[in-house]
Amino acid sequence: MPLIEVENIHKEYEDGKTTVHALRGIDLTIDAGEFTAIAGPSGSGKTTLLNLISGLDAVSAGNITLDSVDISSASARKLSQLRLEKIGFVFQAYNLVPVLTARENVEFTMLLQGVPSGERRKRSLDMLERVGLGEYADRKPTAMSGGQQQRVAVARAIVTHPRVVLADEPTANLDSETGSRLLDLMKRLNAEEDMTFVFSTHDPMVMDYSTRLVRLHDGKVKSDERK
Amino acid sequence: MDIVRIAWRNIGRNKRRSVLTALAVAFACTVLVFSMALQRGSYADMIRNTVHAHTGNLQVQRTGYWPDRDIARKLTGSAAMLNIIDHTEHVVAAAPRVNGAALVSYGHRTFGAALFGTDPEREKGVSTLADVITEGSYLDKTDVNGALVGYVLAKNLGAEVGDEIVFLGQGADGSIAASTLIIKGLIKRGVAEMDRTAVFAHIETIQEAFSLYGGISEIAVLLDDDKYRPETVRQLESALRDSGHDDAAVLGWPAIMPGIEQSIKLDWSSGIIIYSVLVLVVGFGIANTFLMAFMERIHEFGVLKALGMRPAGICVMVYVESLLLTAIGILAGTVTGSLIVLRFQHTGIDFGYSDEMMAEYGLDPIIHPQLSTLVLAWAVGIVLVIAMLVAIYPAVKAATLKPVEALRHR
Ligand SMILES: Nc1ncnc2c1ncn2[C@@H]1O[C@H](COP(=O)(O)OP(=O)(O)OP(=O)(O)O)[C@@H](O)[C@H]1O
Numbered sequence: 001m002p003l004i005e006v007e008n009i010h011k012e013y014e015d016g017k018t019t020v021h022a023l024r025g026i027d028l029t030i031d032a033g034e035f036t037a038i039a040g041p042s043g044s045g046k047t048t049l050l051n052l053i054s055g056l057d058a059v060s061a062g063n064i065t066l067d068s069v070d071i072s073s074a075s076a077r078k079l080s081q082l083r084l085e086k087i088g089f090v091f092q093a094y095n096l097v098p099v100l101t102a103r104e105n106v107e108f109t110m111l112l113q114g115v116p117s118g119e120r121r122k123r124s125l126d127m128l129e130r131v132g133l134g135e136y137a138d139r140k141p142t143a144m145s146g147g148q149q150q151r152v153a154v155a156r157a158i159v160t161h162p163r164v165v166l167a168d169e170p171t172a173n174l175d176s177e178t179g180s181r182l183l184d185l186m187k188r189l190n191a192e193e194d195m196t197f198v199f200s201t202h203d204p205m206v207m208d209y210s211t212r213l214v215r216l217h218d219g220k221v222k223s224d225e226r227k
Numbered sequence: 228m229d230i231v232r233i234a235w236r237n238i239g240r241n242k243r244r245s246v247l248t249a250l251a252v253a254f255a256c257t258v259l260v261f262s263m264a265l266q267r268g269s270y271a272d273m274i275r276n277t278v279h280a281h282t283g284n285l286q287v288q289r290t291g292y293w294p295d296r297d298i299a300r301k302l303t304g305s306a307a308m309l310n311i312i313d314h315t316e317h318v319v320a321a322a323p324r325v326n327g328a329a330l331v332s333y334g335h336r337t338f339g340a341a342l343f344g345t346d347p348e349r350e351k352g353v354s355t356l357a358d359v360i361t362e363g364s365y366l367d368k369t370d371v372n373g374a375l376v377g378y379v380l381a382k383n384l385g386a387e388v389g390d391e392i393v394f395l396g397q398g399a400d401g402s403i404a405a406s407t408l409i410i411k412g413l414i415k416r417g418v419a420e421m422d423r424t425a426v427f428a429h430i431e432t433i434q435e436a437f438s439l440y441g442g443i444s445e446i447a448v449l450l451d452d453d454k455y456r457p458e459t460v461r462q463l464e465s466a467l468r469d470s471g472h473d474d475a476a477v478l479g480w481p482a483i484m485p486g487i488e489q490s491i492k493l494d495w496s497s498g499i500i501i502y503s504v505l506v507l508v509v510g511f512g513i514a515n516t517f518l519m520a521f522m523e524r525i526h527e528f529g530v531l532k533a534l535g536m537r538p539a540g541i542c543v544m545v546y547v548e549s550l551l552l553t554a555i556g557i558l559a560g561t562v563t564g565s566l567i568v569l570r571f572q573h574t575g576i577d578f579g580y581s582d583e584m585m586a587e588y589g590l591d592p593i594i595h596p597q598l599s600t601l602v603l604a605w606a607v608g609i610v611l612v613i614a615m616l617v618a619i620y621p622a623v624k625a626a627t628l629k630p631v632e633a634l635r636h637r
């Protein structure tokens with residue numbers, strides 16, 4: 001049963017006078033439980049594709065369905081709701097709320113969902129424990145390393161049990177060892193929770209972790225292989 | 228960890244800027260509280276001065292005497308009425324008067340004059356007449372021919388203390404009212420019209436000359452505080468009615484001197500406009516810091532949107548932040564402003580107007596600022612409304628950011 005269905009999408013950016021054709025007809029189907037890497041050189045359209053799947057940006061043409069919801073026609077409010085309930089996010093960097101502690105950051109999406117505070121607390125501490133940051137619960141992001149911050153971001157992304165976690169170059173700001181530990185964590189969660197992960201990268205080491213590798217080039221799918 | 232707490236932490240993020248913003252709000256609030264208190268205080272002083280000078284907080288008159296002041300519309304039974312008034316709560320003193328108009332002559336010169344028949348002893352308690360004598364002495368209880376004359380009128384007449392003047396007017400029954408008076412003293416009220424026309428004499432002398440047969444024009448009443456005026460007016464009205472004085476009307480000073488109340492209202496509303504403009508200027512500064520705080524966090528708003536925070540949620544969060552900061556500023560400013568006002572509430576502030584200005588406009592150089600809920604409500608209200616207005620822009624802007632563009636912002 002496909003979780004994400006991308007049908008012949010195009011994305012054009014109006015950049016002053018010129019039009020940038022970032023995506024030129026992408027077809028892609030991702031099943032639940034897959035651990036997919038989207039690779040490709042800089043400018044190939046990885047970020048654009050992830051942004052479209054999450055409804056952060058609108059397609060120029062084509063259709064995207066996520067968990068049977070047609071994203072292309074949803075309102076901004078509906079899309080917020082959809083992201084809150086079905087999508088977890090991990091960005092390249094700077095994606096924790098700086099004024100909140102690690103635990104509060106993990107609680108944040110549950111707060112938005114209206115989870116009662118006692119339960120929020122318990123779940124966030126459990127989650128931090130699982131990503132190996134139990135002792136860091138009351139630290140602010142500025143007092144944590146980049147790798148630790150990314151693990152908090154992963155904890156925040158999965159604590160609400162989303163259908164899919166989208167990660168845009170989650171390891172790009174980390175050294176290779178910290179990066180591979182983060183990927184180990186994501187892969188473990190993928191296995192334990194049967195949670196779907198889609199992440200972008202241009203790091204060959206990261207691609208090795210994936211169970212499916214989609215290569216983009218100039219806004220098109222160049223290759224798509226399951227391992 | 229709710230929205231208010233997150234907003235609170237965001238305020239602590241750039242402490243310097245937050246403190247500066249709160250200070251700007253506090254400053255505006257302090258200035259407003261102080262100047263408004265000063266303004267209200269000057270009104271209170273002005274009212275007190277006019278009330279004390281002559282009019283009294285309220286007057287009892289014959290129904291229909293006001294505003295034509297026809298001397299024939301007299302009150303009778305003043306002794307009984309004075310007895311009732313003297314025993315009414317908040318009444319400090321009461322004095323009966325007869326108000327007549329006459330020509331006053333000395334030698335070959337003649338001028339129009341306002342003739343006031345007074346009871347010297349009672350008048351002392353109600354008005355400042357006894358305190359404004361520049362030459363000679365106050366009216367004597369027994370010497371019924373004595374008179375106090377405005378110093379300008381005396382100069383115009385060429386008369387001095389001890390001289391005999393003649394007045395000529397029309398009595399209540401249409402007969403001629405004429406008599407002689409001996410100038411006992413000169414008065415200087417600082418109110419040009421009074422100094423140019425006033426003649427104060429014994430009430431019996433004036434009653435007799437104007438054929439009033441014991442009738443009077445008004446009873447001026449001084450209260451311990453003008454704030455009790457409305458209730459005292461009501462009390463006196465019913466007390467006088469109950470004792471059979473059906474033709475007596477009780478008028479507060481605003482009814483007798485409507486000009487003063489109107490000019491106070493006008494001055495107050497133009498003050499409000501000026502203050503609003505002032506706060507608007509401060510508001511632009513505040514808007515700027517709100518906007519700076521917003522600009523620094525565009526990327527973060529993108530993250531929040533990606534996490535699924537709804538536009539309305541972001542709007543509320545940013546708005547609450549601005550308002551929290553404003554509230555702190557308002558609190559600090561109100562307290563500071565109030566403390567300054569309280570410091571000067573009793574001693575007053577000397578503005579050192581010249582004597583001429585005081586005489587011309589009846590200004591008192593010392594103003595006592597006065598704190599009141601009215602002042603606090605207006606000061607807080609103006610600052611709050613303007614802050615709430617300028618806070619709208621960044622809040623709406625944050626809510627309507629396009630998520631992708633916000634995320635690309637570094
Ligand atoms: N907002 C935008 N306005 C104009 N052009 C854009 C915009 N966003 C992306 N592009 C262009 O679209 C193309 C695809 O960009 P995208 O960010 O998706 O690439 P990417 O694969 O994520 O690259 P990188 O590896 O550098 O992150 C690029 O040519 C980029 O310049």
Ligand SMILES: [Mg+2]
Pocket residue numbers: 046047048168
């Ligand atoms: Mg990218």
